[in-house]
Amino acid sequence: MEFPVATKTQHEQWTVENLVFRKYNLFEDLPHHAQTLMLELRRDEHIEYLMRGLRGLPASFSVLDANRPWMCYWILHSLALLGELVDDELENNTIDFLSRCQDPNGGYGGGPGQMPHLATTYAAVNSLITLGGHKALSSINRRELYTFLRRMKQPSGGFRMHDAGEIDVRACYTAISVASVLNILDHELVDNVGSYILSCQTYEGGISGEPGSEAHGGYTFCGLATMILINEVNCLDLPRLIDWLVFRQGKECGFQGRTNKLVDGCYSFWQGGAFALLQRIPSVSEEQIVLPDVGHCTLDTSHTSTTSRISEVGNSSEGTSSQVDDTGGFRQEGLKVPFPVNYNDIGYDFINRSVEMKPLFHAIALQRYILLCTQAENGGLIDKPGKSRDFYHTCYCLSGLSICQHICSDADSPVLPRAVSGPYSNLLEPIHPLFNVVLDQYHEAREFFTTHRAPFNSEVLH
Ligand SMILES: CC(C)=CCC/C(C)=C/CC/C(C)=C/COP(=O)(O)OP(=O)(O)O
Ligand SMILES: [Zn+2]
Numbered sequence: 001m002e003f004p005v006a007t008k009t010q011h012e013q014w015t016v017e018n019l020v021f022r023k024y025n026l027f028e029d030l031p032h033h034a035q036t037l038m039l040e041l042r043r044d045e046h047i048e049y050l051m052r053g054l055r056g057l058p059a060s061f062s063v064l065d066a067n068r069p070w071m072c073y074w075i076l077h078s079l080a081l082l083g084e085l086v087d088d089e090l091e092n093n094t095i096d097f098l099s100r101c102q103d104p105n106g107g108y109g110g111g112p113g114q115m116p117h118l119a120t121t122y123a124a125v126n127s128l129i130t131l132g133g134h135k136a137l138s139s140i141n142r143r144e145l146y147t148f149l150r151r152m153k154q155p156s157g158g159f160r161m162h163d164a165g166e167i168d169v170r171a172c173y174t175a176i177s178v179a180s181v182l183n184i185l186d187h188e189l190v191d192n193v194g195s196y197i198l199s200c201q202t203y204e205g206g207i208s209g210e211p212g213s214e215a216h217g218g219y220t221f222c223g224l225a226t227m228i229l230i231n232e233v234n235c236l237d238l239p240r241l242i243d244w245l246v247f248r249q250g251k252e253c254g255f256q257g258r259t260n261k262l263v264d265g266c267y268s269f270w271q272g273g274a275f276a277l278l279q280r281i282p283s284v285s286e287e288q289i290v291l292p293d294v295g296h297c298t299l300d301t302s303h304t305s306t307t308s309r310i311s312e313v314g315n316s317s318e319g320t321s322s323q324v325d326d327t328g329g330f331r332q333e334g335l336k337v338p339f340p341v342n343y344n345d346i347g348y349d350f351i352n353r354s355v356e357m358k359p360l361f362h363a364i365a366l367q368r369y370i371l372l373c374t375q376a377e378n379g380g381l382i383d384k385p386g387k388s389r390d391f392y393h394t395c396y397c398l399s400g401l402s403i404c405q406h407i408c409s410d411a412d413s414p415v416l417p418r419a420v421s422g423p424y425s426n427l428l429e430p431i432h433p434l435f436n437v438v439l440d441q442y443h444e445a446r447e448f449f450t451t452h453r454a455p456f457n458s459e460v461l462h
Contacts, residue, residue: 008262017252019385023372023373039371040426041401045379046078046082047084049376049378050075050394051086054076054079054090054094057075066111066114068111069124070110073126074392077395078398080429081399081402081429083428091131092135097112098127098128102124102141106143106146107149108123115163116162117165118178121145121148121174122173122174126435126436129181129444129445130438132444145178146184149178149189150188152171153175158172159175169196169208169226170209170222172197172222173221173223173225174222176189176226176229176230181442181445183446183450185344197226197236198236200213200219201223204244205237205241206220217248217267220241220270220271220274223236225434228346229346234283238278238281238284242278242284245271245278245360245361248267249362249366253365253368265373265383268400268403269399269403270396273436275407276403277433279355280353282353284357347432350434352411363419364421367421374393376388380393381397399431399436402429402430404419404421405426407419
């Protein structure tokens with residue numbers, strides 16, 4: 001029998017509760033106008049912090065040597081969420097820098113001349129999509145990138161992060177996400193990925209990094225998004241996954257990453273994003289789960305049992321077998337989806353589906369955690385009160401905030417004021433939850449990479 005291995009001490013939990021509830025108590029005692037002020041997103045301070053970070057990237061290169069495309073992505077994506085453009089000089093410098101990180105044999109390394117790695121490849125591709133425009137998008141060598149992805153692919157179905165590197169769920173997600181958004185996803189890349197992800201769904205219901213490890217929010221997002229992108233999501237035990245997820249939102253209103261650990265702002269995206277994905281899965285929303293109305297604002301996050309009514313969902317007894325049809329598409333047996341499937345259309349169709357289901361988490365309470373507890377005074381966002389700001393937490397707290405604000409709206413419908421905690425000016429740009437890039441930038445990339453349509457395999461175009 002496996003048990004969760006994570007632990008937090010009583011002392012750690014009390015410290016967090018003290019810091020968080022002190023903020024909430026202070027907030028509750030204030031008059032309405034002062035509450036609105038406290039809930040304000042400190043846009044200018046965040047932009048200032050991010051812009052300084054982007055301009056100063058060269059100075060931090062020695063410290064973050066293998067992380068540079070990530071720094072670009074975290075900063076550029078945060079700015080895009082805030083609706084802030086970068087000037088031409090910074091844009092050109094970033095494209096040139098990322099081009100120097102691109103390996104002649106495909107993929108991107110953590111810096112110029114470094115070995116290509118799937119995580120930095122994902123970060124570089126998402127950065128270039130976020131910048132947008134012909135120069136950025138055409139700088140990605142898709143032919144060689146495809147070769148790199150094939151080299152990382154393992155017979156077991158999973159992917160290695162880099163040559164001789166570790167095989168895990170992150171590698172599956174970054175490979176499949178990049179291939180999907182670049183329109184180079186094919187059966188050779190998809191083959192058996194589903195079995196690998198399934199082997200990582202644990203007895204708790206969440207997904208672990210590798211078989212036998214502990215379920216964790218980061219890997220759960222990666223595994224779920226991958227299963228959607230390869231059209232095998234109904235092979236997961238979705239009721240169990242939802243059961244695990246709904247108990248990750250704590251009384252502090254934020255999410256924890258795993259059982260018996262502390263809440264942390266970055267899981268606003270990893271767990272909140274997983275909810276946003278579940279909401280667009282037809283077999284989940286078809287069950288018409290009835291939830292209490294969470295459109296109004298309250299800090300009461302008492303958990304309602306939501307999963308009993310979907311206990312039959314996802315029990316696809318026919319398994320995950322797939323077969324090639326004569327159009328080159330793939331038929332998935334036992335899934336409630338239209339056939340045949342073009343893998344490269346899945347991400348596009350997914351975002352254009354209407355959302356008929358209310359969120360399965362308390363989106364207003366999570367916004368309050370982000371706004372009241374994770375905004376650093378002088379810009380940037382943090383894990384929890386008492387921690388220092390960094391670009392990773394700024395990116396994923398803002399991504400989670402955007403998820404919460406847009407969770408009740410279709411891609412083309414306006415967000416109602418009651419869905420936005422604090423002033424309406426807090427509203428961020430919507431994202432594509434499968435890739436975590438801003439929706440407008442996703443659409444531009446989709447247009448670009450479908451117009452420059454790439455035949456599969458060795459015929460893939462640059
Ligand atoms: C696309 C991509 C590369 C995704 C990465 C996903 C991700 C965030 C994985 C989490 C990894 C992990 C086990 C963190 C636990 O750290 P911890 O023990 O410090 O934190 P905890 O106490 O909150 O679990
Ligand atoms: Zn974190």
